[in-house]
Amino acid sequence: MVGIALLLNFQGKYSDAKSTFFASLIALFVGAATVIYNIDHWSLTKQSAIHFLIMLITVYPILLLSGWFTIVSVFDALKIFLFFVLVGAILWLVLFTLAKVFSW
Numbered sequence: 001m002v003g004i005a006l007l008l009n010f011q012g013k014y015s016d017a018k019s020t021f022f023a024s025l026i027a028l029f030v031g032a033a034t035v036i037y038n039i040d041h042w043s044l045t046k047q048s049a050i051h052f053l054i055m056l057i058t059v060y061p062i063l064l065l066s067g068w069f070t071i072v073s074v075f076d077a078l079k080i081f082l083f084f085v086l087v088g089a090i091l092w093l094v095l096f097t098l099a100k101v102f103s104w
Contacts, residue, residue, distance in 0.1 A: 022066040029058040060084050
């Protein structure tokens with residue numbers, strides 16, 4: 001995705017390049033943090049809490065810096081945080097359900 005962002009940048013599509021770059025950073029951190037769920041001696045609660053903390057210190061700041069949201073006040077950052085938590089919870093529930101349905 002970084003390569004796509006570079007191509008977009010060279011084509012003068014700076015906004016698209018910036019968005020693609022930030023999306024690639026989010027994908028990188030989310031993908032890298034999934035290894036936490038392979039630590040079998042940790043409970044699902046601990047795995048989920050550690051994953052949330054990693055997302056909080058990586059993905060949340062990216063959302064704030066990406067320019068995808070208007071940030072004028074601390075209240076705006078709080079709204080973005082609530083969006084971050086809501087989307088994360090929905091994704092966690094969907095993936096948890098799929099893992100239970102398709103586990104052998």
